[in-house]
Amino acid sequence: MVALEHRKKYYAETLPASEGDLVVEGPVLPDRLKYYSFHEGLVAFRPPEEQQEALIGIAGLAEGRIIIARTANEIVGYVTYLHPDPLEHWSKGNMEDLLELGAIEVAAPYRKYGVAKALLGVSFRDPYMENYIVISTEYYWHWDLKGTGLSVWEYRRVMEKVMSSAGLEWVATDDPEITAHPANCLMARFGKHVPQSSVEKFDRLRFRFRILY
Numbered sequence: 328m329v330a331l332e333h334r335k336k337y338y339a340e341t342l343p344a345s346e347g348d349l350v351v352e353g354p355v356l357p358d359r360l361k362y363y364s365f366h367e368g369l370v371a372f373r374p375p376e377e378q379q380e381a382l383i384g385i386a387g388l389a390e391g392r393i394i395i396a397r398t399a400n401e402i403v404g405y406v407t408y409l410h411p412d413p414l415e416h417w418s419k420g421n422m423e424d425l426l427e428l429g430a431i432e433v434a435a436p437y438r439k440y441g442v443a444k445a446l447l448g449v450s451f452r453d454p455y456m457e458n459y460i461v462i463s464t465e466y467y468w469h470w471d472l473k474g475t476g477l478s479v480w481e482y483r484r485v486m487e488k489v490m491s492s493a494g495l496e497w498v499a500t501d502d503p504e505i506t507a508h509p510a511n512c513l514m515a516r517f518g519k520h521v522p523q524s525s526v527e528k529f530d531r532l533r534f535r536f537r538i539l540y
């Protein structure tokens with residue numbers, strides 16, 4: 328098994344938005360996440376107060392990373408990275424070097440200004456990210472189709488643009504949750520320092536029914 332120290336290096340950049348400049352920064356410590364208010368429109372996954380608590384929890388994990396976009400005092404977007412949930416298939420390999428981009432969200436008034444792409448850009452400035460395979464499971468039932476008015480395929484295109492801006496690319500899988508709908512997909516980025524043994528272990532996770540073919 329690969330042993331990692333999960334070292335984290337902080338980066339920040341400024342992004343002009345029509346509502347004023349945003350700071351995109353991270354990984355941030357739990358205390359910083361407690362300090363800022365949390366935009367009331369960040370409701371894609373759970374009510375804002377609960378999501379802020381969840382982010383604080385992730386930021387405190389050894390491998391957990393939270394990158395935020397914020398105004399002077401309010402968080403308006405975030406992206407999360409952590410090991411796959413123990414209840415998920417992707418955790419079965421017990422891979423220290425597998426991180427899941429679990430959630431990315433930008434409050435509606437700040438969308439389409441490149442905030443999501445900036446969140447990923449700042450995330451991958453940390454060279455330590457090259458030690459990980461980073462995955463994102465795209466399920467259309469998580470997408471804000473109603474709020475954006477996009478079709479499933481238009482939304483899928485947006486997610487591909489966001490993810491590919493940081494080098495996450497579509498990868499094949501026979502995972503039944505992913506194959507349940509053709510717009511769902513698995514995206515992955517293989518860091519430069521990921522050993523071949525981890526790539527192979529991840530391949531076995533991606534194709535669990537291979538024996539049937």
Ligand SMILES: CC(C)(COP(=O)(O)OP(=O)(O)OC[C@H]1O[C@@H](n2cnc3c(N)ncnc32)[C@H](O)[C@@H]1OP(=O)(O)O)[C@@H](O)C(=O)NCCC(=O)NCCS
Nearest residue numbers: 371430431432433438439440441442443444470471485488
């Ligand atoms: C998906 C989401 C994070 C995108 O955030 P964003 O900050 O608006 O994205 P960006 O501004 O960085 O846009 C990335 C690309 O998608 C395009 N895009 C974003 N929203 C779009 C829309 N509604 N219609 C058309 N194109 C859109 C942008 O123009 C940009 O394209 P480009 O690379 O050609 O310039 C945001 O819509 C959101 O929070 N949705 C709700 C939560 C969600 O669905 N999360 C994903 C599941 S985890």
